[in-house]
Amino acid sequence: MDPRVSLITLGVTDLGRAREFYERLGWVGQEVEETVFVQAGSMALILWSREKLAADGGITDEGTDGFGGVALAHNVRSSEEVDEIISTARAAGAIVTKPAGVTFYGGYSGYFTDPDGHAWEIAHNPGFPLAPDGSITIPDFGGR
Amino acid sequence: MDPRVSLITLGVTDLGRAREFYERLGWVGQEVEETVFVQAGSMALILWSREKLAADGGITDEGTDGFGGVALAHNVRSSEEVDEIISTARAAGAIVTKPAGVTFYGGYSGYFTDPDGHAWEIAHNPGFPLAPDGSITIPDFGGR
Numbered sequence: 001m002d003p004r005v006s007l008i009t010l011g012v013t014d015l016g017r018a019r020e021f022y023e024r025l026g027w028v029g030q031e032v033e034e035t036v037f038v039q040a041g042s043m044a045l046i047l048w049s050r051e052k053l054a055a056d057g058g059i060t061d062e063g064t065d066g067f068g069g070v071a072l073a074h075n076v077r078s079s080e081e082v083d084e085i086i087s088t089a090r091a092a093g094a095i096v097t098k099p100a101g102v103t104f105y106g107g108y109s110g111y112f113t114d115p116d117g118h119a120w121e122i123a124h125n126p127g128f129p130l131a132p133d134g135s136i137t138i139p140d141f142g143g144r
Numbered sequence: 145m146d147p148r149v150s151l152i153t154l155g156v157t158d159l160g161r162a163r164e165f166y167e168r169l170g171w172v173g174q175e176v177e178e179t180v181f182v183q184a185g186s187m188a189l190i191l192w193s194r195e196k197l198a199a200d201g202g203i204t205d206e207g208t209d210g211f212g213g214v215a216l217a218h219n220v221r222s223s224e225e226v227d228e229i230i231s232t233a234r235a236a237g238a239i240v241t242k243p244a245g246v247t248f249y250g251g252y253s254g255y256f257t258d259p260d261g262h263a264w265e266i267a268h269n270p271g272f273p274l275a276p277d278g279s280i281t282i283p284d285f286g287g288r
Contacts, residue, residue, distance in 0.1 A: 001169045001170045001171065001218065001229045001232065001233075001266075002170070002278060003170070003171045003172075003182055003183065003184040003185070003189070004184050004185040004218065004278045005152060005184055005185070005187065005189065005216050005217070005218060006217050006218055006219035006267075006272075006274070006278075006280045007216070007217035007219070007265075007280070008149060008152065008214065008215075008216055008217075009214065009215045009216075009217065009265075010213065010214055011213035011214065011215075025145045026145045026146070026147070027145070027147045028147075030282070030284070030285050030287040030288065031287050031288065032285040032287040037282045037285070038147055038282075039147065039281070039282045040147040040148050040149055041147070041148040041149070041186055041187075041279075042185055042186050042275075042277070042278070042279030042280065043149065043185075043187070043279070043280055044272075044280060044282050045147070045149065050213050053213075053215055054211055056242070056255075056265075057215055057241050057242055057255035057263050057265065058241035058242035058255055059211045059241050059255070059257065059263055060210065060211065061210070061211040061213075062208060062210050062211070064206060064208060064210075066204065066205070066206050066208075067155075067198055067203045067204065067205040067206070067212075068211075068212020068213045068214050069154065069155035069194050069197075069205075069212045069260065069261070069262065070152065070153065070154055070155065070212050070214045070262065071152075071153045071155075071197055071201055072149050072151070072152055072153075073149070073150050073151035073152075073153065074145065074148065074149060074150055075150035075151070085145045088145065097201050097202035097203050098200070098201055098202035111200075111201035111202055111203070113203065116213065117213070118213065118214065119201050119203055121151075121153075121200075121201065122145075123150075128150075128188075130150070131186075133186070134146055134148045134150075134186070135185075135186030135187070136150045136151070136186065136187055136188060137183070138174070138181045138182075138183045138188050140174070141174050141176040141181070143174040143175050143176040144174065144175065
């Protein structure tokens, strides 16, 4: 199994609301059969009914819309961009769970949750090089 | 906000167990300060304490380790590869929540959950072109 992720599907309770939220962030998708597909670099973000997603995966869903144990991060090139995106997200209806500030690793980041509780970190991390095409490279930490 | 995801952090309760699981799938990472970083194409998968992740994001965690409302998909080039990966995951301790089979969209897929309940779909979807470098392209569905 090669190390790559092709799709991230976020389960949502109101597809129109979720789509509008991401479009206000600038993420434009196509809707087909009550599913929204957004090309995101070399992969795709999908918005789909949480109920249908669980059923499709044969997964029991206790239906909480709290923290799902997953956070997505969007890295940017400056602290100013972090502030701008968090401000845009707040205006679009996100809950800012951690205001942007200096991080323990020497970067600058903040977190918000989308209308379905999915967590996003918006980060400027000078230690993780970001290529012109938006791809990120984990440096060699000398760890194992 | 450009449409891209830089990092996916999976909250885990036992880092060693999670790391071993992903390594058995072939995903090799570096561990630094109790965090495992795996380069995954143009982005990275991170394994980190679920408790620390929630605290870092200022998020209240009710601590369920059930379905988090998110599914990651790994698309491959054949049905046989789907079967092989699901078999490897099962042997590594995954719970296969949906055995591989033909999907409603004309592909072939199955789902499993990792030791922390994070859901993965392994799919062969002939409708979503997969480039030699593993990047996926959402076709123009003619939707809006």
